[in-house]
Each structure stands twice: as structure tokens, then as C-alpha cells.
Amino acid sequence: xxxxxxxxxxxxxxxxxxxxxxxxxxxxxxDLGLYGTKEGCREGECGACTVILGRTxxxxxxxxxxxxxxxxxxxxxHLVTIKGLQGERPxxxxxxxxxxxxxxxxxxxxxxxxxxxxxxxxGRTVTxxxxxxxxxxxxxxxxxxxxxRRAVEETVEPLLGKVPSLQGLIELxxxxxxxxxxxxxxxxLRRKPQSDSPDVTLERVEKxxxxxxxxxxxxxxxxxxxxxSDPRFLIPEAEPIRVEEGMIEIxxxxxxxxxxQDPHFIDQFPGWREKLLVIxxxxxxxxxxLGGNLxxxxxxxxxxxxxxxxxxxxQLVSSKDSRRRFPLRAFFLGYKELDLKCDELVEFxxxxxxxxxxxxxxxxxxxxxxxxxxxxxxxxxFTVNKGAFASVGLALGGVAPIPFTxxxxxxxxxxxxxxxxxxxxxxxxxxxxxxxxxxxxxSAEYKRRLASALMADHYLHCFSDICSYDDFVKGGxx
Numbered sequence: 001x002x003x004x005x006x007x008x009x010x011x012x013x014x015x016x017x018x019x020x021x022x023x024x025x026x027x028x029x030x031d032l033g034l035y036g037t038k039e040g041c042r043e044g045e046c047g048a049c050t051v052i053l054g055r056t057x058x059x060x061x062x063x064x065x066x067x068x069x070x071x072x073x074x075x076x077x078h079l080v081t082i083k084g085l086q087g088e089r090p091x092x093x094x095x096x097x098x099x100x101x102x103x104x105x106x107x108x109x110x111x112x113x114x115x116x117x118x119x120x121x122x123g124r125t126v127t128x129x130x131x132x133x134x135x136x137x138x139x140x141x142x143x144x145x146x147x148x149r150r151a152v153e154e155t156v157e158p159l160l161g162k163v164p165s166l167q168g169l170i171e172l173x174x175x176x177x178x179x180x181x182x183x184x185x186x187x188x189l190r191r192k193p194q195s196d197s198p199d200v201t202l203e204r205v206e207k208x209x210x211x212x213x214x215x216x217x218x219x220x221x222x223x224x225x226x227x228x229s230d231p232r233f234l235i236p237e238a239e240p241i242r243v244e245e246g247m248i249e250i251x252x253x254x255x256x257x258x259x260x261q262d263p264h265f266i267d268q269f270p271g272w273r274e275k276l277l278v279i280x281x282x283x284x285x286x287x288x289x290l291g292g293n294l295x296x297x298x299x300x301x302x303x304x305x306x307x308x309x310x311x312x313x314x315q316l317v318s319s320k321d322s323r324r325r326f327p328l329r330a331f332f333l334g335y336k337e338l339d340l341k342c343d344e345l346v347e348f349x350x351x352x353x354x355x356x357x358x359x360x361x362x363x364x365x366x367x368x369x370x371x372x373x374x375x376x377x378x379x380x381x382f383t384v385n386k387g388a389f390a391s392v393g394l395a396l397g398g399v400a401p402i403p404f405t406x407x408x409x410x411x412x413x414x415x416x417x418x419x420x421x422x423x424x425x426x427x428x429x430x431x432x433x434x435x436x437x438x439x440x441x442x443s444a445e446y447k448r449r450l451a452s453a454l455m456a457d458h459y460l461h462c463f464s465d466i467c468s469y470d471d472f473v474k475g476g477x478x
Contacts, residue, residue, distance in 0.1 A: 063118025
């Protein structure tokens, strides 16, 4: 059933009757004839369909792939395509691409332009590396990335070390003038009566009705069916992570980029932002949610492994408003099997807040360094007291039918002194408790080797003054 949806498309206010599950990519190209948004992989991995989405209150803009975004989530937003940056002449960023020879066939260029513009609109301090990282989900197969990097450097040079404002970007010819009118226009749109709200309440969730938060898994797996569906949506919150009574509470609707940028985790876990760059890409992290990553029940789910090592708790809420809270490790029952009833949703996750920085590490092995599913991944958190392990959190993906908490290894390590012998001994215990299988991502033997390599990486990262790579090679662990 089609429903009414009001939003601003570039500089034009739209009110459409549409299928809520239709992808924004198909809406733009097939329904509205905006072919500047390119159709590539339809899996969020090429970046050719990148658009920018602005939400109220206090309009915040994020770049994301249109192929994984349901049109029903456009209500009361500002959707920007390459057409929305068009003027009588190329803007500063587009001219930099021309100056540096950073475009050839041009198919990928709109995605690069939108991803970088989205980065500049995020309200963060601009750096060259940050700008390059923002393009991590955009692929080019003919120009070569050297020219694109030079175009990025030319564009951001006057903004380095600054947090650009909307007006500042307009004055630098990086945005058209109409952007200055968008906050008030979105506020006016929000005040209009909305008879066809796509928001979800638990009472409205029907048994066979798709429920979408980010959609980054669902649209890859069931894109054709969702395009014709009438789903319900979990609407993201501006601040989904907060501290309550000594616990960090993370709403299930929190995106992976919100998790990566959260100051509580950054303070508690040194290197947090940099480590989490290996999870997905910039544009995907703006859509992928924590709850979706867990409920997908993949044995190599990046966030599941990370949260298991942090000894997180999960809270579920039912349509009758009853709640259950228990350790996350008990949520995973078997391959693609969860302790989640048909009328329940993941409400939030809880992680203990500590005042001091913790020793921790996250690592994954995949065919590509970023934007790739892991063959194996692992996270570890260590607490040390008087030269010995006081507590250990250790989880791995890809070595069992579920995201695996290495409880035997954790127990074995507690109280043991920090030494090469302890490190090597724990790797033997780990090998006894994991149970990898042969599959498309590698043989069981290969994954056993990866598990040992990931453990070595944890120790080398956290205790480089005690051990070296050669110690693990000579000890027979690698």
C-alpha cells in the first residue's frame, strides 16, 4: 500500500505517494528520472549511488548509499543528489576533480563528490586523512586514486583544522546558496500534519511485516521483495548513546558511525575510532545499526564480537512492554538462532563505564583491509593488577557457529602473570575450545591459524614491552 511522504529533494519540496520499502535509488532513477545517481552493485559496496541525507532537529547531514535506503525513511528530510550541487559552473570540489584529472569515464564521480561533501557537512574537524577515510566506500576502476587524492587535498586545504559551518561551505563555493534555507524549510515541513507516518511502535509491528532500521543486510538479501513491501521503520535518534548509573547505554538504533565517534568509548578505549575504521565503510556506517548487526546473527558479526569482549548486556522489549535483560553471550543460541521472541525487539545494550582507559584490541582478517566481511575477527579487553591478569574479555568470530566468547581461555588467564609463557599457553587453550569449519571463507585449519594470529595481535598491541612477533614464531604459535 502506498503512503504519503513529504521531503525536500535538492531544492524542491516533494510530496509523493509511494511504497515505503522502495529503495531511494529506484525512486530517483526509475520514478523521478534523476540518472546522476548511478546504479552499481546494489549492495552498498561501490559508492556509485551515494546521496546525502539531512535530518532535523538541528539539521545533520550524512552521506549514505541510496540502494540500501527505503524511501519511507525520507519523511521530513533533505535528500541531496549530485543534481542538488549543480550550479552554472562546477563548484570548488568539482573543479578540483577537473584540475587533477580525477575523473575519466565519470560513472563513479557523483558518488565521490557526494561522499566528500557529506564529510564536510558532518560538523567535525576537517583533516586530509578524515576526508580520505570518508571515501573508503567509493570505488573507481579507471582513473586511479592518486588523482582523486590530490583533488581531495586541493579541496580541503582551506578547511584543515576547522569545523566548517553551513554558511562557510556556501561561501567557499562547496554548497549552493539554497542550503541556507533548508533548516527553516525542514522545520516548516515537520510542522505539517503527517497522516501517513512510517515510524514504528511495538504495537504496530505485525508478524509478517518487515522491520527496518538501517537495512544494510536486508536490502542485500531481500531487495526485490522489500521494494514492493510496506515495512515499518525504527527511526534513529540524534543521541543514541548515553551514560546511566555507571553504564554506557547504547540504543539498538545507534549506527556504527555513532558508536565509532562516541566520546565515552573513545575515552575508555584508546584508539577506538581508528580500530573501528575496518568495520564497513563511511557511507555504510551511517546506515548500519548495532541492533541489526546483532539480530542478523552472523557468526562473524563485527559488533557482536566487540560487545562480547566488553561483557555487554542486552535488553529486549516486547509488544506488551515487558523487558528482559541478560548477558549478550546468552543471546546467541546456535547458527542464525537467537533468544528473541517474535514480538520482541532489541531495545539497547549496556557496557560498564570505567573512569580509566583500558587495555584492549580489535582485529579482523579479510580479503580487503576495509569494507569486507571477516574470515575471522576478534576483540580482547585486559585488566591488569600487579603484573597479572585480573580480568579478561575475549571473543572471536568465524571459529564457531555463533559469535564466540572464549570463556575457558578467559578463565585460564585470570591470575596468570604477564609473560611470554602465559601468552603462548593461552593460545593452546584457545585452540582446544574453538570449533571452526571449512566454508567459503577458508578451511578449518586456516581459521585456527587466524585465531592464533589474532591472539598474538592482541598481545603485541597491549604488551609490546613483554613480547615480540618472533616470540610467537619461535614458540610455535604462528
